[in-house]
Amino acid sequence: MLGVFRQFGVAQALRASAPRTVSARWTPQLCKFKPLATQSPVLVRSFQTSFPALKASAQAAAQETVAESELITKFADLQRHELIDGTLIRNVTSPVRMGLETMTEVQSHTIHQMLQGNDVLAQAKTGTGKTLAFLLPTMQNILNDPSINLQSRARGYNSRSYVEADDIRALIISPTRELAEQIAAEARKMTPGTGLMVQTAVGGTQKRQGLQRIQQQGCHLLVGTPGRIKDIFSDRSNGVSAPKLNTLILDEADRLLDQGFSEEIEEIQALLPNPEQVTRQTLMFSATVPKAVMKMVERTMRSDYKTVKTVRDDETPVHLRVPQRTVFIRGYENRLPAVLEIAKEYQARQSQDANLRPFKAIVYFNSTAEVQLAAEVFQNLPRVPNATTGRTDNALGRTNVLEIHSRLSQRQRTYSADAFRRASSGILFSSDVTARGMDFPDVTHVIQVGLPSDRETYIHRTGRTARANKTGEGWILLHDGEVKEMDHMLSGIPLQEDSQTLHTPMADLTKDLHDVSPAARAMIEQVQQATASIGSTVKQSTWRSQLGHVFRTFSSKRTALETLNRLAVHGYGLTEPPTINPALAQNLGISRYRDLVRMEGGGGGSGRRSDRRGPERSHDRESSGRSFGSRRFDNDDHRFGARGSFSRRSFGNDDFSDRPRSRQHRDRDSSPYGSRSRY
């Protein structure tokens, strides 16, 4: 079977059995080089690039979109037309393996273009099977090469029982370790019986062991993260190399090519064989292609690259298809109670409605410290004996509480990812490590706590739900102060304000909770109780970790400070907001808010006032000679004692009714927003 491909090559197979392809519609000039077309598509391509006229015509062809009717849409047909090896197709279609039958639009277009030997920029939405789209043709191209030493052949014909470590043919780069592992896992489902070896190279794992595995088992496809890949390829003595690398794939290309990653990607490319000597196909997958990234794309890919854009109407992108709700919260201290309430409200309905799937949510925060704190709070939720099960359950019953972010060891990260994948019900507190590409089955909720750093991130996070024809819902918890930025960042996204479903978001946690409904009050108190047992150092650093993001997303620095200060006291239960380094305050542009900022300096947090005053004042250039800040603390201290674990002492924005400015802000921004239906 493989012999057929080797003998005739893909190009001929395409012409013979699938005449309705791009190559068949290419302009007559191409026909002059007919003999070449019967050889491997790699040769056709390298020829094109060296003839300007031909290159131009190829570009013209690139503009044409392949008509829907001319594309192969069933995996089985790829085998029937002898485009893809039967074993590969069996692995994809077999019910006991991947069980796939029909290709998604991205898959059919990308596979088509790749088998033609084209460079491809695929703009595909999340959850449309991008991984398979590039793995299948990549593997086929490797199998097409007669010089490839496959695992089974090695056993049969060679004295050695392994394939070489220096025969990497395809390199797949991903922005996160988990995504790399996920891609490799999918690749390994496709390879049984083909003799292809897939290996990973990611950070956080034993480098020596990884190298050993590659050396002993060989490697045709290497999937990894930039740092480790660069590390491995820079060391020429480890025997791992890719002198015949024919395929380079950048998954989540927009991420890999943006600031912070692009340099490393270029360094990796410099370590790979020169594409002038070893023909190389480059593929980039990206849900969005910002202008800044386009420059890198054009620098990396051959000029005749093809763009695959999926525009079919019935494949609406997840972020336009999934119901998404905005919940306005009174303060940041309402965030975790609101998350708890979303979970409980759904669980209550789910227990009554067999059609609802078990609660499985990813909760996104913008800093790892926040993720850690939230996970700890939810793990600490008070447990009560459950009469029916005999176990002690917390408010969420048997829901798995997991966390994932870069502060965890790779072991813990892998555990969390696997456990959440397997869990039928669970809540995963996450940083943006899982925002892109991760495929957790059956996620019912994506909850974003605060605005993400950019629009793309919002869309990618939301894309973790409603995958594989399932439904899902998106939630975002926002403060009034973030509305302006939200309008800008998330314009055009169908967000609907929901002020009905939940009761905790607008509760005033700076006051007694007697006018809050008993159920909501119970949730707030459970969160407060769970928060109380966490150390203040942790809370202080968590608080500080949010500064940058908050001042970027709030339109008013004053409101931002008030929000943060309330969070510190009424959310975290600290006696006073943490101090801020004067230089940092300067950077954040907040040093003039002397009544709201506690400047770091001298004796430290709980020291006597006189200890703090000196250095603080000396640093503040905008000082008018009066120190409201310190006075305020002095006054507050004797007015309010710590009551229980939560001080009721007000700080900064005492409450909205006391501050006409804040109220005005709310009235202006919140109400009109709430009443206008944007869709």
Place this chain on the structure above:
DNA sequence: AAAAAAT
């Protein structure tokens, strides 16, 4: 002070 990513 801030996701991620090499040790």
